Every structure is written in C-alpha cells, then in structure tokens.
Amino acid sequence: MPRASTKRRFTAGAALVVAALMTTTACGGGDTEDDSKGAGYNAGINKVANPSKKKGGTLRFIAKQPIDSADPQRAYYGMTWDFMRFYTRTLVTYDTKPGEASNNLVPDLAKEKAEISEDGKTYTYKLRDGLTWEDGSKLTSKDIKYGIERIWATEVITGGPAYLKNVLDPKGEYEGPYKDKSKDKLGLKAIETPDDQTIVFKLPKPNSDFENMLAMPSGSPVKQEKDTKAKYANMPFSSGPYKFESYRPGKSLTLVRNAEWNESSDPVRPALPDKVTVTFSTNKEENDKKLMEGKYDIDMNGTGMTQSGRISAMQDHKDNVDNMETDFIRYVALVTKTKPFDKLECRKAVFYGTDFAALQKTRGGKLAAGEIAVSPLPKSIPGSDPSYDPYGVLERKGKPDVAKAKDALKKCGKPNGFSTKISARSDQPHEKEAATQLQQDLAKVGIKVEVDTIVGSESSSITGSPSVVEKRGYGMIMAGWGPDFPSGQGFGQPLWDSRFIFENGNYNEAQVADPKIDKMFDDAIAAETPEDAAKIYTDLSHRVIDQAVWMPFLQEKNITWRGSRVTNVYTSAAYSGRYDYISLGVK
Amino acid sequence: MLAYLIRRLGAVLVMVLVVLLTTFVIFYMLPKWSGQDIAVLFAGKNSGAEQLEGIRQKLGLSDPLLVQFWEFVKGIPLGRDYGSGDDVTHCGAPCLGYSFRTELPVWETVKDALPVTLALAGGAAVLWLIGGVTVGVVSALKRGTVWDRAAMITALGGVSMPIFFTGMIAMGVFVHSLGWFSLDDSLTTGDSIGTWVETMILPWIVLAFLQAAMYARLTRATMLEVLGEDYIRTARAKGVTEPVVIRRHALRSTMTPILTVFGLDLGILIGGAILTETTFNLPGLGQEAVKAIEGKDLPMILGVTLCTALAIALANLVVDLMYAVIDPRVRLG
Numbered sequence: 001m002p003r004a005s006t007k008r009r010f011t012a013g014a015a016l017v018v019a020a021l022m023t024t025t026a027c028g029g030g031d032t033e034d035d036s037k038g039a040g041y042n043a044g045i046n047k048v049a050n051p052s053k054k055k056g057g058t059l060r061f062i063a064k065q066p067i068d069s070a071d072p073q074r075a076y077y078g079m080t081w082d083f084m085r086f087y088t089r090t091l092v093t094y095d096t097k098p099g100e101a102s103n104n105l106v107p108d109l110a111k112e113k114a115e116i117s118e119d120g121k122t123y124t125y126k127l128r129d130g131l132t133w134e135d136g137s138k139l140t141s142k143d144i145k146y147g148i149e150r151i152w153a154t155e156v157i158t159g160g161p162a163y164l165k166n167v168l169d170p171k172g173e174y175e176g177p178y179k180d181k182s183k184d185k186l187g188l189k190a191i192e193t194p195d196d197q198t199i200v201f202k203l204p205k206p207n208s209d210f211e212n213m214l215a216m217p218s219g220s221p222v223k224q225e226k227d228t229k230a231k232y233a234n235m236p237f238s239s240g241p242y243k244f245e246s247y248r249p250g251k252s253l254t255l256v257r258n259a260e261w262n263e264s265s266d267p268v269r270p271a272l273p274d275k276v277t278v279t280f281s282t283n284k285e286e287n288d289k290k291l292m293e294g295k296y297d298i299d300m301n302g303t304g305m306t307q308s309g310r311i312s313a314m315q316d317h318k319d320n321v322d323n324m325e326t327d328f329i330r331y332v333a334l335v336t337k338t339k340p341f342d343k344l345e346c347r348k349a350v351f352y353g354t355d356f357a358a359l360q361k362t363r364g365g366k367l368a369a370g371e372i373a374v375s376p377l378p379k380s381i382p383g384s385d386p387s388y389d390p391y392g393v394l395e396r397k398g399k400p401d402v403a404k405a406k407d408a409l410k411k412c413g414k415p416n417g418f419s420t421k422i423s424a425r426s427d428q429p430h431e432k433e434a435a436t437q438l439q440q441d442l443a444k445v446g447i448k449v450e451v452d453t454i455v456g457s458e459s460s461s462i463t464g465s466p467s468v469v470e471k472r473g474y475g476m477i478m479a480g481w482g483p484d485f486p487s488g489q490g491f492g493q494p495l496w497d498s499r500f501i502f503e504n505g506n507y508n509e510a511q512v513a514d515p516k517i518d519k520m521f522d523d524a525i526a527a528e529t530p531e532d533a534a535k536i537y538t539d540l541s542h543r544v545i546d547q548a549v550w551m552p553f554l555q556e557k558n559i560t561w562r563g564s565r566v567t568n569v570y571t572s573a574a575y576s577g578r579y580d581y582i583s584l585g586v587k
Numbered sequence: 588m589l590a591y592l593i594r595r596l597g598a599v600l601v602m603v604l605v606v607l608l609t610t611f612v613i614f615y616m617l618p619k620w621s622g623q624d625i626a627v628l629f630a631g632k633n634s635g636a637e638q639l640e641g642i643r644q645k646l647g648l649s650d651p652l653l654v655q656f657w658e659f660v661k662g663i664p665l666g667r668d669y670g671s672g673d674d675v676t677h678c679g680a681p682c683l684g685y686s687f688r689t690e691l692p693v694w695e696t697v698k699d700a701l702p703v704t705l706a707l708a709g710g711a712a713v714l715w716l717i718g719g720v721t722v723g724v725v726s727a728l729k730r731g732t733v734w735d736r737a738a739m740i741t742a743l744g745g746v747s748m749p750i751f752f753t754g755m756i757a758m759g760v761f762v763h764s765l766g767w768f769s770l771d772d773s774l775t776t777g778d779s780i781g782t783w784v785e786t787m788i789l790p791w792i793v794l795a796f797l798q799a800a801m802y803a804r805l806t807r808a809t810m811l812e813v814l815g816e817d818y819i820r821t822a823r824a825k826g827v828t829e830p831v832v833i834r835r836h837a838l839r840s841t842m843t844p845i846l847t848v849f850g851l852d853l854g855i856l857i858g859g860a861i862l863t864e865t866t867f868n869l870p871g872l873g874q875e876a877v878k879a880i881e882g883k884d885l886p887m888i889l890g891v892t893l894c895t896a897l898a899i900a901l902a903n904l905v906v907d908l909m910y911a912v913i914d915p916r917v918r919l920g
Contacts, residue, residue: 062772069690154641230676230690248699249689250878251870252773281772281868282877289763290772427881458883461618461627504627504639 037564038319044562044569044579045322046099050587052272052567057586059273059566062287063300066250066280071233072220073150074159078482079302081217082575085269085582086255086276087238088220091125091144091199092211094574096268096583100380102572103486105211108268109144109221109239113211120206120528127197130265133223134238134258140196142186143239147222149188152176156229161484163213167203178229185224207525208533212485241271253278272568272585285309288561292317297563297586302578304558310368313561320562322569323367326577327378328482328556330363330370332422332438333495333509334549337466338475341420345412347548350476351391352405353445354438357398359553362437363430370557372398376492376544378555380573382530383488383537390545405445417446420475423463426453428480435478449476464506477509480556482576488537489525496544497521510549517543595907599900604660606896607889611656614885625883659684659889683893684886688878693890696875701894702776704871706783707790707863708856714795715802716849722799723806724838727814738803745800753793754866761789772868790867794860798852802845809841816840842913850906854899 043049067080072088093108114123131139150157151165153176168190177185192200226237235244242255255276288309290296313321340346356372363369374393377384424435432453439449454462462468463477483491494500498513520540527533544550562569565587572580626642643649662682669676683693726735761767771786822832861873872891879887
C-alpha cells in the first residue's frame with residue numbers, strides 16, 4: 001500500500017474526529033435532564049411561579065461565591081440573609097410576598113409588631129408561644145438578647161452589620177457578652193427581658209428604621225450554651241425549620257428538617273422541601289450549564305447568568321428565565337476633595353458628558369445590565385424619585401450633551417477640560433469595560449480620564465480610605481451599592497452623610513460633607529411616620545443629584561435561571577430582587 | 588548516602604522557610620507599605636474603628652512582622668494558642684493558622700483538598716509518563732515513518748492547546764453532550780472510589796494529554812541522541828539483542844533528563860493544578876489557592892504555598908535519589 005494513501009486516510013480520519021467533536025460541543029448544553037417546561041418568561045416577577053403547597057424533595061442551590069458567614073451576627077451578604085431564614089428567625093421579618101410587598105415587615109418570633117412608646121424610644125415585643133431550638137428547648141427573650149449582644153463582641157464577631165449596636169449603645173459602653181462580668185452575660189442595659197416572653201428595647205434616640213434593623217439576621221437569637229464564638233459560623237444552632245446536617249465552608253452545605261421546629265409558631269415559613277443543599281463551585285459557566293441541565297435548581301448568588309449562559313437560556317429555555325430588577329445601583333462617586341471636583345460645575349460636566357446609553361450597552365444591555373438610573377435611590381426605596389432628572393439624561397435617552405458639558409467646563413474655569421483618574425474593580429464583571437467606556441465618552445468633552453484597576457477585595461482599604469484616594473489621585477470611583485434595609489437610611493447614609501467618612505472602610509467615597517444632607521438624615525430618621533421620612537429622602541436624593549456628587553447610571557437587572565421543578569418562586573424586593581428562598585419548594 | 592540525605596533535607600527546610608517568608612512579606616507588607624490597612628480587608632461592609640481594632644487583635648496584626656512570622660512557623664511543629672485570658676483557642680500541630688475567611692484551621696482545608704490534588708496529579712502522572720515515554724520511544728525507533736510524524740504532530744497539538752481549551756471541549760462533549768461522565772462538584776474522601784474515578788477520568792486524560800505530548804517530544808529527542816552514542820553501537824556490536832539494547836542501555840540513559848522534568852512537573856501539580864481544577868470544578872489545592880488569593884486569605888495562601896514548596900522540593904529530592912537507581916554512573920555522597 002503506497003504511503004500517500006495511508007497518510008490521506010489518517011488525515012481524513014483526524015478531520016472527521018475533530019468535526020465530530022466541534023459539532024457535539026457546539027450543540028452541547030441544549031439537552032435537559034428535566035424535560036418539564038418552565039413556568040414562563042418573567043413568571044416569577046411580581047407574581048408566584050408554580051404555586052404549590054407540596055412538601056418533600058430536595059432543593060438544590062449552586063453558587064460561585066460562597067456565603068460570607070453562616071453565623072447570623074456575622075453575615076453581611078444579601079444572599080446569605082435570604083438563605084438564613086431557613087435556620088434562623090428574628091422578632092420581625094420581611095413578608096413572603098412577591099415584589100415590593102415583600103418590603104413590609106411582619107411578626108416572626110414576636111406575636112405582633114412592636115408596641116412603640118410615644119416618644120419613639122421604647123419598643124416592646126411579646127413572643128409567640130411554642131418557640132423552640134433544634135434540641136427542643138424553649139426559645140426565650142433572653143436568647144434574643146444574647147444573640148444581639150454578640151454584635152458587641154467585635155474581637156470575635158466580625159463582619160456583620162453594626163446598626164443595632166450603634167443605635168442601642170452609641171457610646172459603646174457595653175463590652176459584649178464575652179467580656180461581660182455579669183453572671184448571666186446579659187449586661188446590655190438597652191435591652192430588657194422582664195420575662196421569657198417579653199423583650200424591651202430602649203433607644204437613646206428614636207430611629208424610624210429600628211424594626212428594619214431587627215429584621216436583619218444580626219437580630220437573631222443565639223442560645224448561650226451553644227455559642228461556640230468564632231466557630232459558631234461552622235455549625236449554627238437552628239431556631240428555624242431546617243438545621244445544619246453538614247457544612248464544608250466554600251464547598252457545600254446541607255440543611256435537613258429541624259424536627260423540633262413548631263410549625264404553628266411560624267406563619268412565615270412554608271418549609272416545603274425536606275432537604276436543602278448548596279454546592280459552591282467556582283466555574284460560573286459550568287454552573288450555568290448544570291442549571292440548564294437540571295442538575296441544580298437555583299443560583300444562590302442571584303447575580304445573574306454569564307453571557308454565554310444567558311444567550312443559551314434566552315434562546316432555548318426562555319420559560320425558565322426571569323429578568324429580575326435588583327435594588328443595586330451602579331454609580332460613579334465624584335470625589336469632592338480631589339481637584340477640580342471640588343467645583344460643582346466641573347462635576348456637572350461629567351454628568352453632561354457621560355453616555356449613559358453606552359455604559360448600559362457595555363454592561364450587557366437593557367435586560368442583562370438594567371435600566372438607566374438617574375435617581376440615587378433605587379426604585380423600591382420609599383422616597384425614590386426616578387423622574388427627577390435635572391441633567392436631562394432620560395430625555396436624551398442616555399446620550400451625552402456635549403455642548404452643556406463644555407459650557408459647564410467653562411463655568412468651572414477649565415474651558416480646555418482637565419485630567420483625572422477613575423478606579424474600577426478588575427474582578428467585577430464589566431466594571432473595567434464601563435470605566436473605559438466612560439473614559440472614551442469624557443475625552444470627547446475634553447476630560448482626560450486614566451482608568452486605574454483595583455482588586456475588589458481590596459477596595460475597602462483603597463477607595464475606602466480617603467488618604468489612599470488622595471495619594472492615588474482618584475477623582476472618580478466606579479462601584480455598585482445596594483441597601484442594607486429598604487429605607488433612605490439603609491441605602492444612603494453610609495454614602496452621603498459626612499459623619500460616615502472614615503479613615504478606613506469609608507463608603508462616602510465622594511466625601512460629601514454637606515450639613516444640609518446630614519440634617520435631612522437626622523430629620524428622616526426621627527420622623528414619626530415612614531411617609532414623612534420618605535418625603536425627606538426625596539428631597540435628600542434631589543440634593544445629592546443637584547450637588548452632582550454621586551452619579552448613578554444603572555439600576556441593575558439580571559437574567560436569572562428558575563429551575564423547572566422549583567415551586568413558589570417569586571422575586572423579593574426585600575432581598576435585593578433575589579428569589580425568596582424560604583418560600584421555595586420542589587415538584 | 589545518609590549524610591547526603593540529611594544535607595538535602597536541610598536544604599529543603601531552608602528553601603521552604605525562604606519561600607514562606609517571601610510570601611509573608613508580599614501579602615502582609617506590600618499593602619501596608621502602600622498605605623492600606625489589612626484589617627479593613629476582613630471587616631466587610633462594617634468597619635468601625637472598634638471592629639478594626641478587634642480584627643487587628645484577633646489576627647495579631649499589631650505585632651512586628653518577624654514576630655508574626657515566627658509565631659506562624661513555630662505553630663507548624665508545636666501547635667499554637669490563639670487569643671488571651673479565658674478566650675484561648677488551641678490549634679493543634681501541624682498548625683497553619685485559621686483561615687481569615689472560613690475560620691476553619693488551614694490544615695483542615697489543606698487536608699480536605701490534598702487528596703483531590705494528589706489523585707489528580709498521581710493519576711495523570713501515571714498516564715502521561717507511560718503514554719509520553721512509550722510514544723517518544725516508539726517514535727524514536729520508527730523515526731521518519733508515518734507513525735513518528737503523526738505522533739509528533741499530535742504531540743505538537745497537545746503542547747499547543749491550553750488545558751482550559753481541551754478541558755472545555757472534553758466537558759462539552761463527554762459531560763454535557765454525550766453524558767458519559769458525571770462530575771462530582773464537591774468530592775470528599777467519604778465518596779466511593781467509583782465517584783472518584785468517574786470525576787477524575789476526564790481531568791486525568793486531559794491533563795495527561797497535555798503533559799504526555801511534551802514528554803513524547805522530549806523522550807524522542809533524548810532517545811535519538813542516546814541511540815547515536817558509542818556505547819549503544821558497542822552493545823549492538825557485542826551481539827546484545829535489540830530489545831535489551833533499548834531497554835537496558837538506551838532507555839535508562841534517556842530517563843535521566845525525563846525524570847528531572849517529571850519531578851518538577853509533579854511537584855508543581857501537587858502544589859495545585861489551578862487551571863485543571865478550575866476547569867473541572869475539582870475542590871483541590873489549586874482552587875483553594877485561587878480563592879485564597881482572591882479573598883486575601885493570608886493563612887490559606889501560606890498553607891498552599893507551603894504545600895507547593897514542599898511538594899516541589901521533595902519530588903526533586905526523590906528524583907535525585909532515583910538517578911542513582913537508574914544510572915549506575917551516578918553516586919550520591
């Protein structure tokens with residue numbers, strides 16, 4: 001046999017194998033293990049997809065990013081708070097209803113919402129009957145007090161929100177339960193427990209958002225004998241319908257039914273599945289494929305699918321997709337201490353020179369990136385005014401107004417423009433690209449921007465440190481922000497109140513120091529009704545925009561996968577637009 | 588021989604210490620020198636002054652660098668106590684500290700991740716060594732034939748294709764499209780051998796393909812060189828049969844440089860096959876390294892670095908010792 005023929009045959013065979021491989025790969029990801037159809041496109045937005053009361057089965061989450069801590073007093077990620085309702089309860093919690101109705105607080109451990117004294121400083125709760133821990137012991141008001149006291153133990157209990165501590169003990173007099181000399185370790189004076197069924201909070205100053213603060217997991221009870229301090233995060237003791245079966249941080253977590261949980265004491269949690277599993281897996285593209293194959297049900301991170309994942313999902317499985325609106329705002333803070341942004345007109349030039357539509361496109365378009373935002377407060381926050389648009393951004397459909405930008409530059413004494421630096425996080429999807437886009441847009445009006453990328457995990461010590469910001473010469477900081485609880489205080493106080501400018505971990509990145517804004521926060525926090533507070537927050541948000549210190553550009557949206565077998569699926573504004581995990585069941 | 592071994596082990600120890608100190612300085616001091624406060628990295632969204640002080644205390648960040656480093660090194664053979672007064676946590680030997688992120692002892696995490704990486708590296712190493720060397724030897728013996736050319740072209744392809752590419756194709760075809768394999772996302776030592784093999788088989792093949800290609804080329808080149816040596820000609824002239832010439836004379840010499848590279852490759856892989864583990868979602872040391880670096884989890888970074896340094900140093904030591912076995916001309920002393 002001549003050699004040429006063998007060669008040709010070999011080449012043909014190799015080509016065939018490669019072609020077969022490429023074809024099968026290209027077609028990959030289309031088949032589903034679970035053939036049942038999804039409930040429909042956007043079926044989980046403002047309504048319940050696959051409503052059902054069927055109990056049993058295993059709900060399977062997958063997540064790229066692990067939870068920050070399983071300890072209720074130490075968690076700060078929105079997804080962790082959403083998940084924690086499986087195993088921890090609070091005096092009040094967010095309603096299990098779709099959309100913005102979820103922002104309403106309902107009693108959880110408490111029989112009713114708080115009885116508030118006339119001066120707004122005393123909150124009294126009576127507990128429900130039949131509250132239990134996972135060992136069957138009675139859950140009392142002292143357990144709630146002890147849990148909250150743990151927030152004071154800052155040498156061990158790190159990472160969680162400090163709202164309750166700052167409101168109840170602004171001078172920081174209490175040292176926390178681990179240094180508490182009293183016998184029962186319940187020395188915090190601002191909380192009283194006259195009996196096992198009653199708990200009383202005494203605030204030095206009224207705060208209209210106090211119940212929202214109690215609804216955070218940091219307001220959860222912890223049983224003193226079961227408090228393993230730092231190790232509590234590895235196996236928390238359950239007060240909810242599920243308890244930990246196993247937990248390998250950063251790898252997997254399994255919850256099983258807590259047989260001691262008393263259903264009649266908990267009108268909030270339907271507790272449908274028998275088991276809840278979470279797999280933490282770092283390859284996000286693979287995770288999307290496995291969701292589409294039916295190997296997992298829900299992405300616990302709730303931050304949307306990857307680009308390849310969403311294209312495939314929108315083309316082949318649109319009925320399994322929700323285009324959820326989050327309460328996350330993408331923004332650029334204009335650092336008022338960095339020249340020339342100390343001048344209002346120079347800041348306004350950025351507002352006029354920015355191509356909002358191009359930023360939206362760069363981040364993935366209307367569906368995957370979200371709507372152009374002109375209000376600094378997300379839509380679900382009472383007081384948000386999405387129509388207030390003094391720079392005419394919406395009128396121009398997001399396009400820049402070069403003439404006005406140049407005019408503003410003249411007014412600020414920089415007719416030929418100026419140079420500045422913007423920071424963007426390299427590990428945040430599309431952030432660097434958005435900053436580069438902004439660089440191109442602003443160059444057209446004469447503002448030369450240098451893009452400086454930083455690592456996200458370091459941002460709190462770089463952009464969060466005014467001295468580092470000064471040293472590096474940042475004039476603009478690009479980032480994203482979501483509320484801790486649905487109010488102007490819960491969203492905006494760390495961003496715009498001058499008393500929140502810290503040398504480290506500072507989120508008032510623009511270094512806004514406006515006495516009028518500070519006073520508005522005080523007035524809103526002390527307001528008698530939420531409606532009164534909302535009015536003040538509207539004025540406050542107008543002032544932030546008028547002062548051009550903080551430029552929102554998108555209210556984020558996600559393309560999110562909803563498994564076909566999952567029941568009772570709806571997005572909850574109280575959990576940043578994620579699905580309300582506690583309500584989910586499986587077919 | 589014993590003196591040689593002790594000397595080499597001493598050198599391994601010094602090298603590991605230097606690597607650790609360098610890592611310590613890079614991750615601890617560089618942020619500090621650029622004005623960042625490390626405590627803030629661990630405070631999350633809430634970073635009041637008190638909270639930061641608590642973190643500094645807990646992590647011992649106020650101590651001088653060398654003290655912190657010494658405490659860390661001392662903890663490895665002796666274990667270590669964290670905290671003071673009533674609040675003391677004992678970290679048993681080998682204590683590599685506690686992860687800043689998960690609060691678990693680093694050793695626990697390393698212990699969990701190590702079997703995955705060992706299985707990955709070990710299985711793949713067997714495949715690529717046997718495959719690569721065999722293909723290389725046959726190619727060298729059949730120099731210029733279709734077999735030789737095909738093998739070398741395939742090898743060139745293998746060397747040129749990055750693992751995330753071949754890995755992705757393999758996953759797309761065999762996992763997602765054909766469904767032949769189901770990969771376990773959170774492999775533990777408690778899982779059955781079947782689960783381990785099913786999860787590992789694709790990563791083994793993909794990783795071995797890349798490495799085997801390199802070894803085939805290396806073996807072929809070395810083998811051709813050796814086959815041209817005078818002593819091979821002499822052996823043949825003395826009437827030694829060809830298989831014996833190849834096996835006992837040529838292959839032995841060929842293996843010396845191959846083993847040198849093999850020692851390094853295996854060591855690096857045991858330190859963490861980052862790309863393979865990420866592509867196939869294998870919870871090994873490589874993934875732990877990525878997570879630790881992303882999260883600025885210094886104790887975890889140190890733990891993984893220690894493993895890598897140790898693995899590379901020990902693998903090299905074993906290779907050096909094997910030289911004497913393979914090549915009688917080498918004497919240790």
